[in-house]
Amino acid sequence: MQYSQKVLDHFMHPHNVGKMENPDATATEGSPSCGDQVTIFLKIDKDSKIIEDVSFLSYGCASNIATASIITDLAKGKSLEDAKKISYEDAMEALDGLPPVKVHCSVLAADTLQTAISNYEIAHGLKEVPDFGKETILAELKKIIYPQVGTDIVTLKMVKYVGFSDGEVLIDMNMMSFDSWRENVAEEIHEHLDKYPEVKKVTINFP
């Protein structure tokens, strides 16, 4: 497994790294217990809604640092509307690709940026706190990358069924018993859903 030169450059000399004093918005995603965590800070012009400054902190591997670096590059100087379109695929492309097992790092970086933007919008009355439901669960599952191929589990049709009632999430997965990534994917599902106060219990069924 090898990293591209771009990844190595951003890892060794990351852009926009460091804590920001008095940011207009911030978000932290990931958890150290699962291996990586990213914090993103935004400075946003009140009137133009342009991201004037952005910085990050990262606890994680080389690709975690590199993807956070590139995502802040991509966001800097963009309007909130344009920045909302930045995806993990954009980050990967800008880094000349990532090994499949590392794609989840770019998802984390992109996700943290989007959460920071969303936090800003909610705080400034630009949008409502979204209702939690099946849509939210599916959106979260779409952020989970199957490490073998580097594509999300929804696109790969590994999610057969999603249910939500009375705080209980039920997910039926289509992953064979010999698939060595089952445990890893289950951990990721918990990490993505347990953070919602609406979620009391997550049950994942494998065939």
Add this chain to the structure above:
Amino acid sequence: MKSGSVYLDNCVTSPMAPEVLDAMMPYFSERFWFPGSFVSTGESTNDALSGFAHTIAAAIGARDEEIHFTSGGTLANNIAIKGLAGSAQRGHVICSVVDYPDLLTNAAWLEKQGFEVSYLPADDEARIDLVALKQAIRPDTFLFMTTIVNHVVGTIQPMKEISEILKAADHKIYFHADAGQAFGKMPLQVDDYGIDTMSISAHKIHGPQGIGALYVRKGLRLAQTIHGIKRADNLQTGGLSIALIAGFAKAVEMNFADLPGSIRQLRELSDYLYARLQEKIDHIELNGPMGEERAAHNINVSIDYIEGESMAMMLDMHGITVATGSACASQGLKPSYVLMAIGKNHVQSHGSMKFTLSRYTTREQLDFAVDKLAEITTELRSRSPLYNAAKNQEK
């Protein structure tokens, strides 16, 4: 800096001694013959092989005929474990949760074949639980296996106590030991511990890659697992490289010429390394035991707030090779099962660095590695949200 110019991952494989290469050369060229009878070529190889087996046997207090050459430690483990299981046909096996993957994957395979396996827990320094061992023994237990020196944190298992427990059982329990990390790093005589089968490997003590040996106590019959023509050995049938065996013997000869001296040298180096790490880096802790209960070549630490793959990659850019238990650096995205089994958390495993030294390691190399790691730690901590949060709390 050239890749691997400060190589501190000697528990995986170690550089071959130049003398070992010299010892192998004749067997790659004019003395290429396989063993044989009645002809001078084959007989001279017989004699050479006997000499090599003798050198290796003497190092572990074994008889020459108890040494069986294999293509490495893993094959030796397989021949022993599957051979003992094949003889037993059914029954119960005991190993531990901190064992080397060779033993654990074989244990999993045995379970699939219908054997039952008990996995002993370990304490917070990776010592197996002796009370649990006593309790795990059943009338149908036929095999206990252990990794003498833990491959992650260097813990030397309490071999004397283990052997006494096994001896006290009211029936024979075979004792298989993986000595991959122990051979040449500690005094190890098979009779001291009642070991029945033991795997050793050449390339971890500056011998060539691709050769190892299995010790099998005289009189013990293993079910044959590899069938074929007998050339150099009856357990690993087929051809084996005489040159590699010659190199193995030379490496053993060099390592064991002054074993206490070479252990002392490694112990001094690893004590020096740990002292330097503590001096230069704060929020750092040793994983595994201190002192005599730890193999002399291993230092494993966890560095708080930062992640191991990043550290290892940055060290690599300075030509320094180390290992980490970080999930990010593993193909399966899993933290080190050994560190997790001894009560460390994910963060401690992600931030772990393993240094394994050899006779070629110098203090200058260790100084360079520690200085670079201290710089890297400062840099990565400045990028870390965990470190920033901890600093805020301190304020």
